[in-house]
Amino acid sequence: MSVPTLVTVADVTKSFGSNAVLKGVSFDVPTGSVTTIIGPSGSGKTTVLRSLNALERPDTGVITIGDVRVDFSTDIPETEFYRFRAQSGMVFQGHNLFPHKTVLQNVIEGPVIVQRRAVAEARADAVELLRSVGLEGKQDQYPYQLSGGQQQRVGIARALALKPKLMLFDEPTSALDPELVGEVLAVIKDLATQGWTMVIVTHEIRFAQQVADQVLFTDGGVVLESGPPSDVIGSPQQERTQQFLRRILDPL
Amino acid sequence: MRRTRIALVLGVLVALVAIACGQGPEGGSDRVASAGVLRVGTEGTYAPFSFHDGTTGALSGYDIDVARAVGDKLGVRTEFVETPWDSIFAALESDRFDVVANQVTITPERQAKYDLSKPYAVGEGVIVTRANDDSIKSVKDLAGKTTAQSVTSNWADVARQAGAKVEAVEGFTQAITLLNQGRVDATVNDSIAVFAYLATTNDTSVKIAAKTGQRSEQAFAARKGSGLLPGLNRAIDELGADGTLAKISQKYLKADASGATPQKGAAAPAPSTIKLILDNLWPMAKATITATIPLTAISFVIGLVIALGVALARMSSNRPLSAVARVYISIIRGTPLLVQLFLIFYALPELGLKIDPFPAAIIAFSLNVGGYAAEIIRSAISSIPKGQWEAAQTIGMKYPTTLRRIILPQASRVAVPPLSNTLISLVKDTSLASTILVTELLRTAQVAAAPTFEFFAMYGTAAAYYWVVCLALSFGQGRVEHRLERYVAR
Numbered sequence: 131m132s133v134p135t136l137v138t139v140a141d142v143t144k145s146f147g148s149n150a151v152l153k154g155v156s157f158d159v160p161t162g163s164v165t166t167i168i169g170p171s172g173s174g175k176t177t178v179l180r181s182l183n184a185l186e187r188p189d190t191g192v193i194t195i196g197d198v199r200v201d202f203s204t205d206i207p208e209t210e211f212y213r214f215r216a217q218s219g220m221v222f223q224g225h226n227l228f229p230h231k232t233v234l235q236n237v238i239e240g241p242v243i244v245q246r247r248a249v250a251e252a253r254a255d256a257v258e259l260l261r262s263v264g265l266e267g268k269q270d271q272y273p274y275q276l277s278g279g280q281q282q283r284v285g286i287a288r289a290l291a292l293k294p295k296l297m298l299f300d301e302p303t304s305a306l307d308p309e310l311v312g313e314v315l316a317v318i319k320d321l322a323t324q325g326w327t328m329v330i331v332t333h334e335i336r337f338a339q340q341v342a343d344q345v346l347f348t349d350g351g352v353v354l355e356s357g358p359p360s361d362v363i364g365s366p367q368q369e370r371t372q373q374f375l376r377r378i379l380d381p382l
Numbered sequence: 383m384r385r386t387r388i389a390l391v392l393g394v395l396v397a398l399v400a401i402a403c404g405q406g407p408e409g410g411s412d413r414v415a416s417a418g419v420l421r422v423g424t425e426g427t428y429a430p431f432s433f434h435d436g437t438t439g440a441l442s443g444y445d446i447d448v449a450r451a452v453g454d455k456l457g458v459r460t461e462f463v464e465t466p467w468d469s470i471f472a473a474l475e476s477d478r479f480d481v482v483a484n485q486v487t488i489t490p491e492r493q494a495k496y497d498l499s500k501p502y503a504v505g506e507g508v509i510v511t512r513a514n515d516d517s518i519k520s521v522k523d524l525a526g527k528t529t530a531q532s533v534t535s536n537w538a539d540v541a542r543q544a545g546a547k548v549e550a551v552e553g554f555t556q557a558i559t560l561l562n563q564g565r566v567d568a569t570v571n572d573s574i575a576v577f578a579y580l581a582t583t584n585d586t587s588v589k590i591a592a593k594t595g596q597r598s599e600q601a602f603a604a605r606k607g608s609g610l611l612p613g614l615n616r617a618i619d620e621l622g623a624d625g626t627l628a629k630i631s632q633k634y635l636k637a638d639a640s641g642a643t644p645q646k647g648a649a650a651p652a653p654s655t656i657k658l659i660l661d662n663l664w665p666m667a668k669a670t671i672t673a674t675i676p677l678t679a680i681s682f683v684i685g686l687v688i689a690l691g692v693a694l695a696r697m698s699s700n701r702p703l704s705a706v707a708r709v710y711i712s713i714i715r716g717t718p719l720l721v722q723l724f725l726i727f728y729a730l731p732e733l734g735l736k737i738d739p740f741p742a743a744i745i746a747f748s749l750n751v752g753g754y755a756a757e758i759i760r761s762a763i764s765s766i767p768k769g770q771w772e773a774a775q776t777i778g779m780k781y782p783t784t785l786r787r788i789i790l791p792q793a794s795r796v797a798v799p800p801l802s803n804t805l806i807s808l809v810k811d812t813s814l815a816s817t818i819l820v821t822e823l824l825r826t827a828q829v830a831a832a833p834t835f836e837f838f839a840m841y842g843t844a845a846a847y848y849w850v851v852c853l854a855l856s857f858g859q860g861r862v863e864h865r866l867e868r869y870v871a872r
Binding site for chain 1: 767769770772773774775776777778779780783787788791792795868869870871
């Protein structure tokens with residue numbers, strides 16, 4: 131077990147008003163591994179994920195990604211957040227593609243505008259990325275011309291184009307029609323085999339089981355159970371985990 | 383002298399009413415004699431000629447006293463009907479009264495349209511300057527100077543012919559204001575108007591510096607073919623002979639303006655309406671191109687920049703900043719544009735800040751557009767989903783970049799239709815600049831219309847020009863909307 135750790139989350143808390151959403155969450159993500167977060171709605175799993183790029187700013191706790199360490203209980207300069215955020219790429223539930231830009235423009239926006247890379251180079255990379263997510267020939271279309279699954283794959287390509295150390299997925303298939311879920315999950319699986327470090331919030335338990343090296347089950351603002359999928363999903367120890375899995379896997 | 387308080391809209395109404403009532407009832411002298419009443423139309427707000435006495439409230443003044451004296455001579459009662467100047471001729475045409483007694487100046491145009499009596503007040507052209515200005519001693523000295531003139535008055539022509547630059551104003555009081563503010567060097571007007579001004583205000587900051595040599599004669603106006611003229615003229619002759627007119631003049635003007643020997647100017651044939659329109663097509667087009675359109679374009683661009691700043695300030699989490707933006711929007715939207723224009727042009731000089739007409743108009747219109755467009759831009763920005771901000775954040779964009787590349791392009795699609803409304807309104811609002819000496823389209827139409835009484839033709843032409851400009855903008859709006867909608871499912 132000499133795999134280096136990319137992400138360390140230590141005792142993160144977050145409240146919205148009087149509602150404590152995270153009550154002390156801690157976990158590690160080894161480099162090159164896939165972590166899936168499962169749990170009931172309102173358990174805080176999305177908030178955990180959004181803390182990893184400071185879209186939600188935790189009240190207290192320390193998150194380290196690569197060489198950037200942020201202690202949220204201190205005053206943090208805005209520039210530090212940009213550095214922190216640059217560690218990861220994010221795929222949203224609702225893809226959040228830029229509707230006024232073509233597929234290619236969506237993908238190269240970050241590399242060209244933020245990372246100041248040469249347009250030709252960024253464009254070549256983007257074309258290759260789009261090919262790898264199965265969107266060859268779609269580069270000049272606008273998002274509205276694509277299916278939900280294709281839009282989500284553009285979202286993935288847009289995040290990958292920044293060459294982040296960490297990929298974050300926030301329920302990437304929840305907003306999709308059932309028959310489109312498979313094509314998106316296939317792309318994510320493919321990324322896993324390429325060695326990307328990923329944190330995925332999902333409701334797709336079978337997918338979580340197949341792709342994950344580590345599963346976190348969150349409930350009531352804490353990580354209730356964690357470990358390899360064969361433990362957490364295969365033989366859960368906690369009563370709440372068992373209940374949750376029963377309801378998801380066998381809703382009738 | 384010719385009264386020149388031309389109201390923009392009323393002018394058109396006057397023309398319409400005048401057309402409708404062109405064939406007014408005739409045989410006025412019979413009616414006056416049989417009813418035993420001479421009905422006199424007068425303004426009642428024009429001191430010291432026709433006004434309500436501050437202490438007694440009774441209608442009095444030079445013209446009132448003369449009209450009463452004439453009534454006495456005719457052996458009839460005098461009944462006054464108070465009517466705003468701008469509609470006084472329309473009211474005469476529609477038989478609301480028999481004669482106008484309101485310092486109506488004899489002009490060829492008027493003589494062609496109305497029965498004008500012998501003059502009962504005679505003035506001469508004088509040049510008024512600041513009391514401490516000795517550079518103007520004759521008409522010749524006007525060359526190269528700037529004068530403030532009612533565009534509708536013959537004195538504007540006198541000044542122009544002497545080589546002076548003419549700033550258009552609404553009336554004598556405004557001309558004096560500009561003179562005192564140092565915006566103009568002189569104003570040419572009728573001695574009667576100047577006497578009246580000096581007698582009512584005791585102003586010592588201005589003086590009569592020279593005379594121009596032109597006479598102006600004020601007379602009663604009646605409907606054409608009224609039959610009243612012989613009686614009126616006889617009465618005026620008698621009042622002049624027995625010194626009554628001189629007495630009245632001394633009482634109200636502290637000067638004798640009764641005149642001695644009336645002069646008759648031959649009535650010049652009025653130019654045809656078509657010719658008048660054709661003659662003014664180019665000057666009005668020029669005013670549109672050189673004033674109305676630049677005024678609109680510059681103000682709109684500056685206004686949008688202000689609006690974006692105000693909208694962002696209003697949405698800012700910085701409370702004082704947001705409050706300032708709110709107050710700004712509230713004031714701009716809560717006060718009339720005309721008042722904003724007047725504040726910037728007429729009121730700021732009192733604080734020592736004098737701005738030329740065109741820049742003053744630009745400032746007022748830009749601030750106004752800024753207030754209105756700010757709310758449009760704010761709501762357009764608010765309509766962009768939060769996810770767009772987040773997606774931009776996650777690819778590392780900072781606030782200004784996100785705004786410029788992600789949010790504003792999308793918001794502009796939402797904002798274009800309402801902003802187009804603002805722009806089209808602005809085109810028409812620029813007509814208000816005519817009130818602060820900007821010679822734009824409407825002002826050009828006013829200048830052409832006033833001496834000829836062709837209000838309908840001239841204002842109609844101006845309306846057509848405005849319409850054409852707005853049509854072009856509507857077409858442009860369609861193109862822009864089409865372009866911005868290329869990324870939206872249809």
